[in-house]
Amino acid sequence: MSRLSTLAVVLASLAAAGCGRANAPRVGEVGDAAEKVYVAPGKYDEFYAFMSGGFDGQVGVYGLPSGRLLRHVPVFSQNPENGWGYSEQTKAMLTTSYGFVPWDDAHHPQLSQTAGVPDGRWLFINGNNTPRIARLDLSRFETEEILEIPNSAGNHSSPFVTENNEYVVGGTRFSIPAPNRDVSIEDYKTAFDGVLTFVRVDSATGRMAIAFQIRLPAFDYDLAHAGKGPSHGWAFFTSYNSEQGNSKLEVNASQNDKDYIAAIDWKRAEACLEQRKATAVPARYAHNRLGEDGIARSEWGDGVKMLTPAACPGLAYYLPTPKSPHGVDVDPTGEFIVAGGKLAALIPVHSFSKMQKAIAEKAFAAEVKGIPVLKYEATIAGEVQNPGLGPLHTEFDGKGYAYTSMFISSEITKWSLKDFKVVDRVPTYYSIGHLMIPGGDSRKPFGKYVVALNKITKDRYLPTGPELAHSAQLYEITGERMKLLLDFPTIGEPHYAQALPAELIQDRQLKMYPLMENKDPYAAKSEKTTRVERKGNVVHVVMTSVRSHFMPDKIEGIRVGDSVYFHVTNLEQDWDVPHGFAVLGANNAELLMMPGQTRTLVWVPQRVGIFPFYCTDFCSALHQEMQGYIRVSPKGSNVPLKWNSPSYQTVAGAGAGAGAPGQ
Numbered sequence: 001m002s003r004l005s006t007l008a009v010v011l012a013s014l015a016a017a018g019c020g021r022a023n024a025p026r027v028g029e030v031g032d033a034a035e036k037v038y039v040a041p042g043k044y045d046e047f048y049a050f051m052s053g054g055f056d057g058q059v060g061v062y063g064l065p066s067g068r069l070l071r072h073v074p075v076f077s078q079n080p081e082n083g084w085g086y087s088e089q090t091k092a093m094l095t096t097s098y099g100f101v102p103w104d105d106a107h108h109p110q111l112s113q114t115a116g117v118p119d120g121r122w123l124f125i126n127g128n129n130t131p132r133i134a135r136l137d138l139s140r141f142e143t144e145e146i147l148e149i150p151n152s153a154g155n156h157s158s159p160f161v162t163e164n165n166e167y168v169v170g171g172t173r174f175s176i177p178a179p180n181r182d183v184s185i186e187d188y189k190t191a192f193d194g195v196l197t198f199v200r201v202d203s204a205t206g207r208m209a210i211a212f213q214i215r216l217p218a219f220d221y222d223l224a225h226a227g228k229g230p231s232h233g234w235a236f237f238t239s240y241n242s243e244q245g246n247s248k249l250e251v252n253a254s255q256n257d258k259d260y261i262a263a264i265d266w267k268r269a270e271a272c273l274e275q276r277k278a279t280a281v282p283a284r285y286a287h288n289r290l291g292e293d294g295i296a297r298s299e300w301g302d303g304v305k306m307l308t309p310a311a312c313p314g315l316a317y318y319l320p321t322p323k324s325p326h327g328v329d330v331d332p333t334g335e336f337i338v339a340g341g342k343l344a345a346l347i348p349v350h351s352f353s354k355m356q357k358a359i360a361e362k363a364f365a366a367e368v369k370g371i372p373v374l375k376y377e378a379t380i381a382g383e384v385q386n387p388g389l390g391p392l393h394t395e396f397d398g399k400g401y402a403y404t405s406m407f408i409s410s411e412i413t414k415w416s417l418k419d420f421k422v423v424d425r426v427p428t429y430y431s432i433g434h435l436m437i438p439g440g441d442s443r444k445p446f447g448k449y450v451v452a453l454n455k456i457t458k459d460r461y462l463p464t465g466p467e468l469a470h471s472a473q474l475y476e477i478t479g480e481r482m483k484l485l486l487d488f489p490t491i492g493e494p495h496y497a498q499a500l501p502a503e504l505i506q507d508r509q510l511k512m513y514p515l516m517e518n519k520d521p522y523a524a525k526s527e528k529t530t531r532v533e534r535k536g537n538v539v540h541v542v543m544t545s546v547r548s549h550f551m552p553d554k555i556e557g558i559r560v561g562d563s564v565y566f567h568v569t570n571l572e573q574d575w576d577v578p579h580g581f582a583v584l585g586a587n588n589a590e591l592l593m594m595p596g597q598t599r600t601l602v603w604v605p606q607r608v609g610i611f612p613f614y615c616t617d618f619c620s621a622l623h624q625e626m627q628g629y630i631r632v633s634p635k636g637s638n639v640p641l642k643w644n645s646p647s648y649q650t651v652a653g654a655g656a657g658a659g660a661p662g663q
């Protein structure tokens, strides 16, 4: 059979096996499912699960086993619900070298690790379309930092962490010239580069910085995972399109029987850096961080250190891997490197120790641009036979078993790491992409459940027009056989997810921002310091919110075309009492201020009149009373600036005429 017709058969079987499967659960196994996922009112879930939102650019936080959505944390996408990316304090988080980019495609959440185990400090996630890596703080469930990745296009193989967060990695899914320039697409093979990025993470603060990049042949670097234990010091990236097609990849990148896993020795890279083997490549990229004052600022990187395998021999090896591999996963012992060949009917398992031996003995089959290609037989530990079709991703339970998602045959296949024999298969509904076991890519998986993150929903929920709920499924994995317990919808398209036991972080949650430590330059820490200041046509309204009023709540002397900055500080020092702020006619999202926090909204009034503002978050019995008025007069009007707060007399002084306009 020609390769093309193999592909056709495989794709046809997708239609047959994927979505047409009867959705009957295994007989007799749902009896106690309800009990197993039931979390009684007032009780907590056992795990926090962090699921990527895919093309909605956020992170969804769910409780397991209930599947309840707890939170939706905006990362790369503006979120009008809380003003993320709209407020003056957060806008700069979305700065890139392409300007303000208010959206991304976020795929792979990665929990920070200590000694190869999730430590509950941070969550990293990649932005695929405008290459970026974000870091969330898990004591606040807030995005704290976003670093742009230059020389990359489609930061997909990212942001997988090394055992102690020494690095988070990124690899370009789409090769492009690095630095990018005007060349013919026909020159793909000579002018394009596949660049991998290693980002240093400061162990105390989590702060990220690009340490170095590696220039590799122009393949598509798809997914990654770092080594652990004995393989600590290495990182593995799958690559497809070793054919180097530059159009119609569906066919052109499906020719070779094997593509590669790129094995990168990052300790070797560090040595080469020290020996000044890297060249400086100019690159402009944004690095955005929330400061101690809660305000995001952008800094600019102007270059990277670029390593090549030619200048740093021993840096990179290719492991031949069948058939357009997608996921690459390292088992808890660090010995096995498992690939998911999207079009393969087996699961190849490489051995790290065999790889070391093959390198020592120079068991090379070929060389690609100075990179030794190791012999398949020299590194392969075994192949899982008949696992189903279309393996994508593998997670581990820590008890000697691996679980691989099979996209085409729409199932999870459980197999033994001892003999690579399949021990169980269970259908998913439908077409599973990633799967996730709590801690399932770490040295000590927490186990208990596997979650299927499915691509197609079809008939699993009440229909909602052409677009259906995205779908996850929870399976118990404590017994020999996997048991489906629960379907639950997710928001956005979940790709990867990670989970950890709730007790790791639940008692470390910030309940409020200490008001007295608020460093925002426009914070008002009491109603006494609220005020309105005009500087030309810029007006700063420094105001406070507390149950159940704003101070001031009556402002006159604003003119059409002014830039009015509402700086609203929430004076509450009580958990779970945010206030909101919205004003009629604002071309902006609302603000949502957490207790002790200041947020700023800019409004440029376009017409004269009276404009109410109000609190959007139901905060007390008198929430509806939490409102105020602003009077907007024509351009050039001499209506004096007036407001009703205690500062009015002192700030406005004698020149303010009749004094405070009444309380």
Ligand code: RUQ
Residues within 6 Å of the ligand: 107, 108, 156, 326, 392, 393, 433, 434, 494, 495, 496
């Ligand atoms: S990739 S399945 Cu980013 Cu597998 Cu989504």
Ligand code: CUA
Residues within 6 Å of the ligand: 545, 546, 547, 548, 578, 579, 580, 615, 616, 617, 618, 619, 620, 623, 624, 626
């Ligand atoms: Cu404050 Cu409603």
